[in-house]
Amino acid sequence: MAEFLFDLPPADARKAQRTFRQLRYPIWTENKAKLIQRYLYFFVQITKTGVYLDAFAGPQEPDLPKTWAAKLVLESRPRWLKRFYLFEANGAKVRALQDLRDTQPAPRKSEPRRVVRVYAGDFNKNIARVLEQNPIKPTEPAFCLLDQRTFECDWTSVALLAAHKEAGHKIEIFYFLPNSWLDRGISGLGDKDRTLKRWWGSEWSELIKRKGFQRAMYAAERFTRELGYTYAYPFPIYERQSGGKQMYFMIHASDHIEATPLMYRAYAQAIGGGLPADQMELPSS
Numbered sequence: 001m002a003e004f005l006f007d008l009p010p011a012d013a014r015k016a017q018r019t020f021r022q023l024r025y026p027i028w029t030e031n032k033a034k035l036i037q038r039y040l041y042f043f044v045q046i047t048k049t050g051v052y053l054d055a056f057a058g059p060q061e062p063d064l065p066k067t068w069a070a071k072l073v074l075e076s077r078p079r080w081l082k083r084f085y086l087f088e089a090n091g092a093k094v095r096a097l098q099d100l101r102d103t104q105p106a107p108r109k110s111e112p113r114r115v116v117r118v119y120a121g122d123f124n125k126n127i128a129r130v131l132e133q134n135p136i137k138p139t140e141p142a143f144c145l146l147d148q149r150t151f152e153c154d155w156t157s158v159a160l161l162a163a164h165k166e167a168g169h170k171i172e173i174f175y176f177l178p179n180s181w182l183d184r185g186i187s188g189l190g191d192k193d194r195t196l197k198r199w200w201g202s203e204w205s206e207l208i209k210r211k212g213f214q215r216a217m218y219a220a221e222r223f224t225r226e227l228g229y230t231y232a233y234p235f236p237i238y239e240r241q242s243g244g245k246q247m248y249f250m251i252h253a254s255d256h257i258e259a260t261p262l263m264y265r266a267y268a269q270a271i272g273g274g275l276p277a278d279q280m281e282l283p284s285s
Helices: 013-021 029-047 069-075 091-102 123-133 155-163 182-187 192-208 212-225 259-269
Strands: 051-054 083-088 115-120 142-146 172-178 231-240 243-254
Touching (some): 029 172, 051 069, 069 091, 123 155, 155 172, 155 192, 172 182, 182 192, 212 243, 231 259
Parallel strands (some): 051 083, 051 142, 083 115
Antiparallel strands (some): 172 243
């Protein structure tokens, strides 16, 4: 196996935060979609295939297509991901996803036939049915993006994804944890206990008593302790390119030994840091 460009982040929150600060360029909000696309590029270099699920798949900024993760992933080459399950509740965004699906080119001879399905409605209500109708085999690599705004993704949905595969590697997850406005959002809730229990389960009070990177590390630890992932680390997403507020923490959960080092590479390369993607040394499969 090739040596990795980065070691795994340390478990200690303060040391981990210093590790992330040492990365040459921070990922900022307008480049988070490129980060996702870059990671999926590395993902398919190893897997040669895969299933992609996107819980909130519509364009968050319709006038900025380069910030639309589903579009970047669908159009990324090599086109080796086989199955796409895209969820969206907003009607206009559902139509945008359908247009995106319908305008995809036919596969080349070297590319697999793709299945792209768009599901209108609440992801939390649809995900169990979709997985039951479209089970992911133990040998199929799979990835799910949970790019929620704030409280949209129920914790039961996260647990369902984590437990879906009975063997093989779990479904990898990118879980976006809001940071800069989370406390303000909580203060504005009417039925706080009900909303937060749905969103984060019974541990919500433990989560919100922490701040910043400590909160993010606590959240990541839950993916290993409760959901059985081997690796889970929070990658900060900043307000702007020069730094500023940590808007999100993108928690990457996987049980594949090569996943976190590849995530470091995607993070470092997404906005121009490091080598071009096609020149990066990848670990052997």
